[in-house]
Each structure stands twice: as C-alpha cells, then as structure tokens.
Amino acid sequence: MSKVLVGLSGGVDSSVAAALLLEQGHEVVAGYMKNWVNAEGIPGDCPWEQDIEDAHAVAKTLGIEFRVIDLIDSYKDRIVDYLVEGYRSGITPNPDVWCNREMKFGVFLDYALSQGFEFVGTGHYARRRTLADGSAAILRGADPNKDQSYFLSLMTQWQAAHALFPTGEMLKPEVRQAARRFNLPVAEKKDSQGICFLGQVKMSDFLRHYVDDSPGPIVDTQGRVMGEHRGLHLYTLGQRKGHGVASPRDGMAYVVVGKNPDRNELIVGWDLPETEGLYVRECAVGTVSALNEPFDGKRLVDAQPRYRAKAEPAVLEPIDDGKVRLSFQKPQRAIVPGQICAFYDGGRMLGGGVFESVC
Numbered sequence: 216m217s218k219v220l221v222g223l224s225g226g227v228d229s230s231v232a233a234a235l236l237l238e239q240g241h242e243v244v245a246g247y248m249k250n251w252v253n254a255e256g257i258p259g260d261c262p263w264e265q266d267i268e269d270a271h272a273v274a275k276t277l278g279i280e281f282r283v284i285d286l287i288d289s290y291k292d293r294i295v296d297y298l299v300e301g302y303r304s305g306i307t308p309n310p311d312v313w314c315n316r317e318m319k320f321g322v323f324l325d326y327a328l329s330q331g332f333e334f335v336g337t338g339h340y341a342r343r344r345t346l347a348d349g350s351a352a353i354l355r356g357a358d359p360n361k362d363q364s365y366f367l368s369l370m371t372q373w374q375a376a377h378a379l380f381p382t383g384e385m386l387k388p389e390v391r392q393a394a395r396r397f398n399l400p401v402a403e404k405k406d407s408q409g410i411c412f413l414g415q416v417k418m419s420d421f422l423r424h425y426v427d428d429s430p431g432p433i434v435d436t437q438g439r440v441m442g443e444h445r446g447l448h449l450y451t452l453g454q455r456k457g458h459g460v461a462s463p464r465d466g467m468a469y470v471v472v473g474k475n476p477d478r479n480e481l482i483v484g485w486d487l488p489e490t491e492g493l494y495v496r497e498c499a500v501g502t503v504s505a506l507n508e509p510f511d512g513k514r515l516v517d518a519q520p521r522y523r524a525k526a527e528p529a530v531l532e533p534i535d536d537g538k539v540r541l542s543f544q545k546p547q548r549a550i551v552p553g554q555i556c557a558f559y560d561g562g563r564m565l566g567g568g569v570f571e572s573v574c
C-alpha cells in the first residue's frame with residue numbers, strides 16, 4: 216500500500232484510475248492541475264471549470280480528498296513558451312509529450328513527493344513493469360487503439376519509477392464498464408480532445424494569438440505561384456488539407472513538401488514517394504532520452520515517428536552531442552523537426568527523442 220496522488224482531469228480514464236488504485240488498497244488523493252485559463256481571449260470553448268466540477272464530483276463519489284493545484288505559471292514557462300518559441304523558429308513542437316515530462320511527471324510529481332506521496336497515478340494507456348534489476352519499464356497499453364506510451368517517450372527512469380498507470384492494463388470499453396461499476400458521474404462523459412491542457416482551443420487559434428500572421432506565396436516545386444499562405448508556422452510538412460490549393464483530380468493531392476523561410480514561401484507538391492523532401496530514410500534525433508539501458512551502441516529499434524504511425528524498424532546509432540542517427544529500413548513520410556520519435560523493442564518502450572534534421 217502506497218500514498219498516491221492521482222492526476223484527476225475530470226475525464227473517465229483518470230477517474231477509473233483513481234477508483235482502481237483505491238480498490239487496490241492504496242491511500243489515494245486526487246489532484247487537478249490548473250494549467251490553463253482561457254483568460255487571454257483565445258477563441259474556443261475551454262472547459263476547465265466543468266472539468267474541475269466533474270473531478271470534484273468523482274472524488275466525492277470515491278470519498279477521497281480533492282485538491283486543485285495551480286500550476287499556471289509553470290505551464291506558461293514550460294509549455295506555452297516552448298510551443299510559441301518552437302513555432303516561431305520553424306519547428307513543429309509536440310506539447311503532449313512535453314507535458315508529461317515537464318508537467319505531469321515534472322512539477323506535479325515534485326509537488327506530490329514534497330507532500331509525502333510516493334507515486335503519481337494517471338489514466339494513461341500504458342503499462343508499467345518492474346524489471347529484475349528493480350528499474351521501471353514502460354510497455355505499450357493493453358488496448359492497441361488507445362496506447363499512449365508514445366506520449367511518455369521522453370520520461371526519465373526516475374519519473375517512470377514514480378508513475379502508476381492502472382487503466383493501461385485495460386481496454387477502453389472495460390474502462391467505461393469499470394466507471395459504471397464504480398458509479399462514477401463521468402462514466403458516459405465524452406473523451407477529451409485538443410492540445411494538452413488547452414481544452415478545446417485549436418492549435419491554429421492558439422498560435423494566431425501568440426504569433427502574428429505573416430502571409431506569403433504558396434509555390435509548387437517548379438516555383439509557380441499557387442496561392443497565398445497565412446504564415447509558415449501554421450503549416451506542417453505532409454499537410455494535405457487547409458493550405459487552400461485544390462487538387463486537380465482524384466488520387467493526385469497537393470501536400471506541403473517544404474518551406475523557404477528566406478522568401479517566406481510555402482512549397483506544395485504531389486503526395487508521392489518520389490516527391491523531393493516528403494520521404495526520408497535517415498534523420499538525426501536529439502534530446503534523446505533512454506528509459507532503461509543507454510543508447511551507447513548501434514542497435515535495431517522499432518521507431519515510431521508520430522502518435523498514430525506504425526513503429527518501423529530502424530538502425531539507431533549514436534553520433535555527436537548525445538544525438539543519434541536513425542536509418543529506417545523503409546523511407547518515412549513527413550519527418551518533421553520538433554516532432555517526437557519514440558523507440559521501442561517490440562512492446563517495450565526504450566525511450567525517445569526529438570527529430571532535428573533529415574540526412
């Protein structure tokens with residue numbers, strides 16, 4: 216039996232996580248992280264007040280203490296600034312992965328430990344195991360459709376050792392059933408979407424609030440002007456919709472294949488393997504994080520370049536400055552600097568890093 220602070224978001228997954236931990240005999244307190252207030256006039260329906268109410272109601276049903284922990288300043292420093300700076304500098308940051316490392320298992324875990332808790336529990340769909348040497352391993356969640364281990368790929372060993380993911384052992388329909396069994400008031404609540412902690416605020420609205428529009432031409436790979444964009448930061452490599460360049464016929468779509476910051480040009484081309492810049496086999500990954508054994512030699516890994524992408528075999532090789540080179544067996548579409556690549560050995564997560572450049 217341990218003292219666990221559960222990150223209770225007001226959603227069904229973390230509510231069931233709290234109920235399961237309680238059922239397992241742990242001493243459980245619920246903590247809602249207040250990370251974002253829609254006080255800055257960004258359009259969108261930010262449901263945090265409703266979420267706090269729901270989280271409170273769940274804690275009441277379970278008969279556990281409920282705390283609202285104000286982390287707005289840290290959120291601004293660690294996530295909002297990272298996002299805005301990233302987009303300004305031309306990369307595509309991943310706030311969800313960063314949130315886990317910096318917020319949920321960063322400041323929130325620090326808070327928990329300072330208050331005498333031993334673990335932070337969340338409703339992530341991932342499984343934690345203790346290896347023979349006593350270290351913590353993270354496995355993909357039992358539900359292949361919901362697996363969220365990708366979002367945990369920059370976590371350190373120390374963070375993982377203090378994490379519990381009880382719902383990761385279950386399929387989503389089983390989590391819903393459990394919510395009904397525990398009579399949780401959020402049993403039928405719809406799953407949340409949107410940027411981590413930003414509620415229903417769309418990334419494009421968020422960005423427009425912080426980064427000025429900077430219109431320029433959209434050109435094709437031959438330099439012909441095809442339209443106008445609103446600012447290079449609003450588009451990402453491989454993007455098929457939302458650039459406004461119509462596809463001439465079925466099966467032939469224009470996608471973003473590059474950016475030329477010097478001329479403020481957005482480049483579109485055909486969504487085909489031979490289109491230059493769209494598919495790559497080799498890339499450099501920085502900010503590398505190893506959960507268990509360090510990446511100190513050449514090895515084969517399963518590398519997952521996006522949340523919804525399949526992990527693909529790749530040779531990982533350390534290069535200078537703690538970075539690694541990844542050589543995929545098959546060329547990969549739209550590898551974007553700033554995005555996260557998670558490394559696995561089958562179902563076990565080895566760690567991850569941030570795409571820096573294609574080679």
Ligand SMILES: Nc1ncnc2c1ncn2[C@@H]1O[C@H](COP(=O)(O)OP(=O)(O)OP(=O)(O)O)[C@@H](O)[C@H]1O
Pocket residue numbers: 221222223224225226227228229230246247248249250319336337338339406407411412
């Ligand atoms: N504002 C918050 N306060 C406390 N914990 C949070 C908060 N937002 C998310 N979490 C924790 O992080 C986990 C994963 O977050 P994510 O946004 O992916 O939620 P989710 O999968 O929709 O889960 P849920 O149904 O619990 O909202 C949640 O299950 C919860 O434990």
